[in-house]
Amino acid sequence: MKVLIQRVSAARVEVAGETVGEIGQGVLALVGLEPEDGRSQLEKMLNKLLNYRIFADSEGRMNCSLRDINGGLLLVSQFTLAADTRSGLRPGFSTAAAPQLAEQLFGQFVAMAQEAWPQVATGSFGADMQVSLTNDGPVTFLLQV
Helix, strand or coil, X not given: CEEEEEEEEEEEEEECCEEEEEECCXXXXXXXXXXXXXXXXXXHHHHHHHHCCCEECCCCCEEECHHHHCCEEEEEECHHHHCECCCCCCCECCCCCCHHXXXXXXXXXXXHHHHHCCCEEXXXXXXXXXXXXXXXXXXXXXXXX
């Protein structure tokens, strides 16, 4: 499981011109799922997302988490994050979870996040999405579990 997170002052996802998910200050998380992912990986990643310290404290240091700032979490399924890019000039997708498995895992991940945190928004799995964001910093990290 790979999740690219960006600290944002605002982010939204549109499908066919309609906003399907939107947050203010918080974390945009692009979620790449792999065949071996399961509940354990989902739980570990959710814990990281909610508690990873990427927001500034009163002294300007990255000591605050999403929980600390009471921020939003925007989860977007991102199939291409799981691509194998180690060789050649074209990504390979044999390292990504099959669409049916990925959809089930992403749905489970969203449900877990919504149960754990009140400010969760999402994109639409498998849709052609337009993601807009204002990256605050910029601050971007690739998390893996």
